[in-house]
Amino acid sequence: MLQKTQPDRMNSSPAKGLRFSLALRFALREMRGGLAGFFVFLACIALGVAAIGGVNSVARSISxxxxxQGQELLGADIRFRLTQREVNEDERAWISSLGTVGESATMRSMVQRVDGSDQALVEVKAVDSSYPLFGELVAEPALDHAAMLGEANGGFGAVAPALLLDRLGIAVGDEITLGKSRFQIRGELITEPDSxxxxxxxxxxxxxxMEGLRAAGLIQPGSLVQYSYKVRFDTPRSGSQLExxxxxxxxxxPLAGWNVRTYDNAAPALSSNVERFSQFLTLVGLTALVVGGVGVANAVRSYLESKRAVIATFKSLGASGNFVVIVYLTQIMLIALIGIAVGLVLGALMPFAARTALQQLLPISNEVGFYPGALALAAVFxxxxxxxxxxxxxxxxxDVPATALFRELGFDAKGWPRRSYVIAALVIAVALAGLAIFHAEERRIAVIFVVSAIGAFIVLRLVGSGVQMLARRAPRVRSTALRLAIGNIHRPGALTTSVVVSLGLGLTLLATLALIDGNLRRQIAGNLPEVAPNFFFVDIQPHxxxxFSTLVQRELPGDLIRVPMLRGRITALNGVDVKELNVPPEGEWVLRGDRGITYSATKPENSTVVEGEWWPEDYSGEPLVSFSAEEARELGIKIGDTLTVNVLGRSVNAKIANFRQVEWETLAMNFVMVFSPNTFAGAPHAWLATLTAPDAKPADESRALNAVTRAFPTITSVRVKDALDVVNDLVSQLSTAIRAAAxxxxxxxVLVLSGALAAGNKARVHDAVVLKTLGATRRTLIRAFAYEYMLIGLATAVFGLAAGAVASWYVVSRIMKLPWLLLPEVALATVLTALILTVAFGLIGTWRVLGHKAAPVLRNL
Structure with a gap:
């Protein structure tokens, strides 16, 4: 009766509504048995959603x-910054008309103990009595500006963080030498509000x-000093008024050449870095979600296998295929919503959990909240x-008929579903990829990631099929256990593809990050110190x-290179303001802020002209400039184009005469722009020098550094090894955070792997019982399963390492422009990780399989 009336009833709209209602009732009834078998499903969905929702919530809390707190972070409503010069009278008058003005200056210099026994590089910041206009300067002990920094007993005061005090072995109350003056440390710097x-x-x-800095004699013509003029408005101004x-x-x-920043964009570098880091972690979370998707597929297939008899009964009673799909899709989505809800709760709590760490790392308030937009994005994913x-x-x-369901073990023999389901899955996959790309700040990176993930997924499926094919064609071996293992790899319903796909993506990501991190550390700690100069010397006055050269060569003989240096900012290319240019992200840094520039009659020693010609030594025509070839290509400029650079408040136009190949990775003296000597005739400037002494010992370097600081207190000496140590520490912290996220x-x-192995246990129970009945021992079966897992794990490790090597090579070699090397310790760690995970989880499940009694299983065969 049901079969006869079903078609008519299901063609009408009310019937469709009734069909869905009936399907929903069946779905809810079947779920009364609980969520057994869906732990991996729930965990994978919750983990991925929590990662995406949590990362974006933390990022939005920071943003x-x-x-x-833009005013506190900038220390002003608006800030005007100039390099190597102070404002003139007209500029000062106009800035003063805007409100209360605070003046500060920053530069690098050397400080020494009074007895000259030790010295250190510092970032000097000089402020006036109005500092800070916003926020609070915290120092121990708490003093006012005059008591903290003012002149007393013939010397000025200073405050410094504990790091500097420890480095020099001094305490509050001791004196140090800065430039030509002595300063008393009157407090320990705890918080600098606008840092x-x-x-x-x-x-x-x-x-x-400011008075102390001038008394130190550090500010001389051409000194690399930045002046900031911060304004606090008398009355608030809106965003449009700021613009x-x-x-x-x-x-x-128009010729001021200053950088103007307002409180609504107080820390663009921080905001940009937070966005980039959150984008990366979002993609990592999406990787976890996609990996978890394999677990979803395994769980759904296993669940449908367990419901084979129920589905067959539905179909025998006349239920359509669509009815079956609605029943089980409803169940799956309800279960998914539970996992998503768990993930959203964890993601929403993540900013609260990260509050203490954020407060220690960033000078921002610890106020956090819930961010519906970030959580909604995670839920959609x-x-x-x-x-x-x-x-x-x-x-x-x-589409599997009821007779086949009663007769066969499952759905695997059916192959691909009908085209509409494949198309629907592809459309949703495209929507998922599109959402990831649209959400990303740097969409090019997101596109690369999405394409790589799809490619890795396809290749992993092919690797799994390839491993099965090789096992199928493998020659017969004498070992019974090994022969059983090889047979298990390629038999129908084998776990090979599921294990390779589930474990391969995670191993690929970790291998990629480990190889990038290892190559960076190797370059910073190993290769760079071998080719980089020992010292950079800055702010050397012409006289x-x-x-200076005589002293350095006497104290530490080596290759000393000296060049004049100014600071300038590119303001226009071919007469077009750089603000109006659409520049690729990789070339933006050249146009952002001031750049070090120089002039030379002859081609620099460490440069190679790759296009155009160098000017004659006695050249006196229109200003010419030699530009770095790679950066020129990124900016889209060519020989004969013109650029405008603002130097010391003056705009200089120059024609591009040639392109040079610059090896930035050596840390040698390199410049994006080298001008013809006549370009800056008469302009005040200082000199920059590098000293390379490959055989110098640390004691020799310390002696030379001490001698230079004593004889030339206004020259800033940068020991490259110290700078590399700072960078190495930063890379270490960053890589630790990235690895933790990855x-x-x-x-x-691992969750998907355990789920895949658990899903195959039913078939393995039958295999184990039959083999034990035929005389196989428990030891033989354990060895067979161990061999099987080891072979699959080894194949997965080889792929993960190969894919990670290719990805890391591209990042290190093509993007970072650094040498790349396949690190053996990473290769070994990848192989061991894969083997340990697959064998351990496989044997845990196998031990339970081998414990089944034979009789109950044989009765149901």
Missing amino acids: TAVDS VSESFGFAPRLLVS ALRDEASERF GVLTTLVFALLPLGRAR EVED SVALIAS
Whole structure:
């Protein structure tokens, strides 16, 4: 009766609604048995959703804090920054008309103990009595500006962080020498409110007064000093008023060459880095979710296998394939929503858990909240991932006839589902990839990631099939256990493809990150010190060059290279303002802020002209410039183009005469722009020098550094090894954070692996019972399963290592432009990780399989 009336009833709209209602009732009834078998499903979805939702919530909490505390972070409503010069009278008058003005200056210099026994590089920051205009300067003990930094007993005061005090072995109350003056350390610097808006420093801060800095004699013509003029408005101004004020500053003083920043963009570098890091971690979370999708597919297939008799009964009673799909899709989505809900709760709590760490790392308030947008994005990712990986198993179940379900063990023999399900899965997969790309700040990187993930997924499927093919064609071996293992790898329903796919993605990601990190550490700690100079010397005045050179060569003989240096900012290319140019991200750094520039009559020793010609030594025509070839290509400029550079408030136009190949990775003296000598005739400037002494010992370097600091207190000496140590520590912290985040993908892989192995236990119970009945011992079976897992794990490790090597090579060699090497310790760790995970989880499940009694299983065969 049901079969006769079903078609008519299901063609009408009310019947369709009734069909869905009936399917929902059946779905809910079947779920009364609990969520057994769906632990991996739930864990994978919850883990991926929590990672995406949590990372984006933390990022938005930081961005919200930066936006809401813009005045404190910038230390002003608006800031005007100049390099190598102070404002002139007209500029000062106009800035003063805007509100209360605070003046500060920053530069690098050397400080010494009074007895000259030790010295250190510092980031000097000089402030006036109005500092800070916003926020709070915290020092121990708490003193006012005059008591902290003012002049007393013939010397000025200073405050410094504990790092500098420990480095020099001094304490509060002791004196140090800065330039030509002595300063008393009157407090320990705890919090500098506007530090996050300053540029990254390689040395600890030393806070002094403007009067103290002038008394030290560090500011000389051409010195690398930055002046900041911070304004606090008398009355608040809106965003449009701030934009109008920036435009007015450009119109009134087009040649000022200053950098203008307002509180609504207080820390662009921090905001950009947070966005990039959150994008990376979002992609890592998406990787975990995609890996978890394999677990979803396995769980759905296993669940449908367990419901084979129920589905057959449905179909025998006249239920359509669509009815079956609706029943089980409803169950799957309800279960997915539970996992998504768990993930959203964990993601929402992550900013609260990260509050203490954020407060220690960033000078922002610890106010956090819930961020619905970030959590909604994670939920959408979770829903789409579930649908992508659930549709194909459901499509297979839809078209299997009832007779086949009663007769066969499962759905695997059916092959691909009908085209509509494949197309629907592809459409949802494209939507998932599109959402990841659209959400990303740097979409090119997101596209590369998405394409790589799809490629890795396809290749992993092929690797799994290839391993099965090789096992199928392997010659017969004498060992019974090994022969059983090889047979298990390629038999119908084998776990090979599931294990390779589930574990391969996580191993690939970890191998990639480990190889990138290892090559960076190798370059920074090993290769760079061998080719880089021992010292950089900055702010050498023209009248000091010869005496300085004589002293250095006497104290530490080596290759001393000296060049004049100025600071300038590119303001236009071919007459077009750089603000109006659409520049690729990799070339933006050249146009962002001031660049070091130089001039030379002859081609620099460490450069190779790859296009154009160098000017004659006695050249006196129009200004010419030699440009770095790689950066020129990124900016899209060619020989004969013109650029405008602002130097000391003056705009200089120059024609591009040639391109040079520059090897930035050597840390040698290199410049993006080298001008013809006549370009800056008469312009005040200082000199820059590098000293390379490959055989110098640390004691020799310390002696030379001490001698230079004593004889030339205004020259800044940078020991390259110290700078590399700072960078290495930063890379270490960053790589630790990235590896911790990437381990989420490996956890998802482990969950999927355990689920895949558990899903195959039913078939293995039958195999084990039959083999034991035929005389196989428990030891033989354990060896067979161990061999099987080892072979699959080894194949997965080889792929993970190969794919990770290719990805890391591209990043290190093509993007970072550094030498790449396959590190044996990473290769060994990858292989061992794969083998340990597969064998351990496999044998845990196998031990339970081998414990089944034979009689109950044989009765059901």
